[in-house]
Amino acid sequence: MAIWQILHNLFFDYTLRTVALGASALGVVSGALGAYALLRRQSLLGDAISHAALPGVVLAFLITRSKIPLALMIGAGLAGWLATLWMMSIIKNTRIKEDSALGLVLSVFFGFGLMLLTFTQRLPDARQAGLDHFLFGQAAALLVSDVISMMALGGLALLLLGLFWKEFKLLSFDQDFGASLGFPMGVLNGILTTLLVIAIVIGLQAVGVVLMSAMVVAPAAAARQWTNRLGVMVLLSSIFGAAAGVSGAVISSTAGGLSTGPTVVLCASAIVLFSLLLAPNRGLLWNWMRQQRNRRRLGMELVLLDLYHMAGQHEDPEHAHSLAALRAVNPGNAGVPASLRALERRGLARQQAPGMWQLTAEGRMEAERLSREQATP
Amino acid sequence: MAESVYAIEVTDMTVAYRDKPVLWDVDLQVPPGVLMAIVGPNGAGKTTLLRAILGLVKPAAGQVLIYGKPYAQQRRLVGYVPQRGSVDWDFPTTVLDVVCMGRYGALGWVRRPGKRERQQALEALEKVGMRSFAERQISQLSGGQQQRVFLARALAQNAQIYFMDEPFQGVDATTERAIVSLLQDLRAEGRTVVVVHHDLQTVPEYFDWVTLLNVRRIASGPVAEVFTEQNLRLTYGGRVSFLREGLSATGHPSAESERALTSAVR
Numbered sequence: 341m342a343i344w345q346i347l348h349n350l351f352f353d354y355t356l357r358t359v360a361l362g363a364s365a366l367g368v369v370s371g372a373l374g375a376y377a378l379l380r381r382q383s384l385l386g387d388a389i390s391h392a393a394l395p396g397v398v399l400a401f402l403i404t405r406s407k408i409p410l411a412l413m414i415g416a417g418l419a420g421w422l423a424t425l426w427m428m429s430i431i432k433n434t435r436i437k438e439d440s441a442l443g444l445v446l447s448v449f450f451g452f453g454l455m456l457l458t459f460t461q462r463l464p465d466a467r468q469a470g471l472d473h474f475l476f477g478q479a480a481a482l483l484v485s486d487v488i489s490m491m492a493l494g495g496l497a498l499l500l501l502g503l504f505w506k507e508f509k510l511l512s513f514d515q516d517f518g519a520s521l522g523f524p525m526g527v528l529n530g531i532l533t534t535l536l537v538i539a540i541v542i543g544l545q546a547v548g549v550v551l552m553s554a555m556v557v558a559p560a561a562a563a564r565q566w567t568n569r570l571g572v573m574v575l576l577s578s579i580f581g582a583a584a585g586v587s588g589a590v591i592s593s594t595a596g597g598l599s600t601g602p603t604v605v606l607c608a609s610a611i612v613l614f615s616l617l618l619a620p621n622r623g624l625l626w627n628w629m630r631q632q633r634n635r636r637r638l639g640m641e642l643v644l645l646d647l648y649h650m651a652g653q654h655e656d657p658e659h660a661h662s663l664a665a666l667r668a669v670n671p672g673n674a675g676v677p678a679s680l681r682a683l684e685r686r687g688l689a690r691q692q693a694p695g696m697w698q699l700t701a702e703g704r705m706e707a708e709r710l711s712r713e714q715a716t717p
Numbered sequence: 718m719a720e721s722v723y724a725i726e727v728t729d730m731t732v733a734y735r736d737k738p739v740l741w742d743v744d745l746q747v748p749p750g751v752l753m754a755i756v757g758p759n760g761a762g763k764t765t766l767l768r769a770i771l772g773l774v775k776p777a778a779g780q781v782l783i784y785g786k787p788y789a790q791q792r793r794l795v796g797y798v799p800q801r802g803s804v805d806w807d808f809p810t811t812v813l814d815v816v817c818m819g820r821y822g823a824l825g826w827v828r829r830p831g832k833r834e835r836q837q838a839l840e841a842l843e844k845v846g847m848r849s850f851a852e853r854q855i856s857q858l859s860g861g862q863q864q865r866v867f868l869a870r871a872l873a874q875n876a877q878i879y880f881m882d883e884p885f886q887g888v889d890a891t892t893e894r895a896i897v898s899l900l901q902d903l904r905a906e907g908r909t910v911v912v913v914h915h916d917l918q919t920v921p922e923y924f925d926w927v928t929l930l931n932v933r934r935i936a937s938g939p940v941a942e943v944f945t946e947q948n949l950r951l952t953y954g955g956r957v958s959f960l961r962e963g964l965s966a967t968g969h970p971s972a973e974s975e976r977a978l979t980s981a982v983r
Contacts, residue, residue: 506828507827509810513815516773517870518821520772521821522789564809569810573809
């Protein structure tokens with residue numbers, strides 16, 4: 341399918357438009373709240389919440405005997421919340437550490453959810469069909485009413501995030517200081533965690549409980565690479581989340597039969613990979629280039645100083661030295677010829693005869709400056 | 718405010734983690750306008766005392782009065798400098814932004830810092846000699862600069878009483894001198910400063926008031942009266958050799974501090 345065709349469908353095809361709207365709503369909200377989860381080192385909390393939501397979804401269905409999205413979301417939210425509370429009380433009241441508590445709660449809730457799901461599937465009730473989509477997500481099944489619920493809940497979450505921006509920043513950066521100012525940090529923590537629960541819950545139907553946590557972690561991790569401002573990071577994370585959500589949902593619903601969760605996660609991973617490699621300052625490529633540059637400069641300065649010191653042993657400051665001699669005093673420095681060429685380009689050294697090198701006047705001045713610098717650290 | 722009222726009055730402060738007492742029945746009266754060090758060996762509860770006064774840990778017993786009224790009513794009068802290592806310095810924010818946090822308490826809920834708050838933050842940065850760093854990302858700061866930023870944030874609070882948790886830890890000599898002169902300026906303005914301190918050697922030089930703490934309050938008062946051989950022994954252990962161990966356990970095992978100790982003991 342040509343790109344313009346997809347674009348055309350994105351605006352005029354009812355199903356695709358619904359899917360894209362839903363996916364971008366979940367991406368924006370989980371991206372924004374994921375940024376906070378990442379900064380507070382709570383990314384895995386998202387994993388626990390999303391897995392723990394499964395029994396909530398199935399129980400909500402068993403109670404209401406319907407798949408009204410709002411009812412299922414409330415069920416999922418309550419279960420996610422309960423799991424978080426339970427986890428926090430384990431950490432507080434026992435000697436079990438955070439990672440173990442997380443694993444414990446996650447597996448208990450998820451296991452219970454799977455059990456409920458298989459039980460429900462054996463019920464002679466046709467309405468249960470499609471509940472298992474909550475495992476890996478099925479964006480193509482999104483209805484306009486689902487999307488409206490997602491947008492309403494997500495909009496509320498974003499509104500609160502914006503309203504308490506300053507308080508949440510304080511909570512994430514310096515909780516003790518915030519408490520000393522009189523802000524109730526426990527309450528704020530509760531609100532922010534609830535917002536994270538909302539962000540996860542609205543994405544469950546489309547992305548699924550198993551992989552929803554990727555939508556919390558991946559956009560935020562990618563966004564962190566590009567900026568040093570909290571505001572920009574939250575915004576970028578939302579944009580990345582939406583991009584991953586839309587591209588994943590569109591691919592899965594046009595390619596037919598692909599679960600949305602894995603597709604969305606692959607799209608998000610591509611964004612992360614790109615950001616890890618290419619982002620300025622924090623990116624791996626950037627780091628590598630910086631290292632190479634430093635190494636080249638260091639090698640060049642070493643050769644410059646060698647030439648300077650060797651010339652100092654002769655009456656003639658213009659005395660030329662052979663490449664072999666320079667290599668001999670620079671054991672292990674394989675880049676002597678490259679360094680010499682770099683010096684030549686900068687007008688600090690010149691080749692008197694083939695293989696014979698000497699410093700220029702500028703080169704001598706530079707060498708003197710360098711040795712002074714080394715003498716006074 | 719009557720002259721007789723203490724800036725800080727702590728009564729019966731007791732804090733326990735699980736069943737182990739960290740602070741036992743600590744009473745403290747700090748008059749306004751002093752520069753006070755809290756010293757004691759590791760695990761003596763110095764930081765816990767500070768955190769209990771500020772309401773950051775829940776005490777088993779005890780109450781805190783600030784200028785004669787409960788702490789909760791007097792919060793605006795109190796500034797706090799936590800340990801530098803207690804936050805993530807890779808947090809995506811700028812120096813100015815962190816210092817603005819000092820104004821959050823006065824701003825109250827929801828309202829954002831504006832031009833006025835940024836101006837106040839810049840003035841605070843000026844006082845710690847960091848104004849030119851205002852737009853710097855906080856991860857690019859050295860340890861000493863981080864400490865100055867925390868101090869500037871507290872200055873932006875414009876408090877009457879300051880609590881500082883080890884402001885000298887891991888800073889270079891220049892920063893230490895700058896911080897000391899800043900603390901002395903605060904005292905000269907009539908403010909009260911309480912500092913958790915590790916280096917016994919510098920106590921008489923920097924401070925005019927001292928509290929010796931080892932789970933219980935050993936002594937508290939003017940340095941000249943209270944910072945004595947006997948009290949130091951009571952705080953750090955019975956014998957001088959014990960004292961030396963206590964000192965090295967505080968993280969300053971240098972010959973200098975041992976000399977200071979022996980001279981203090983003598």
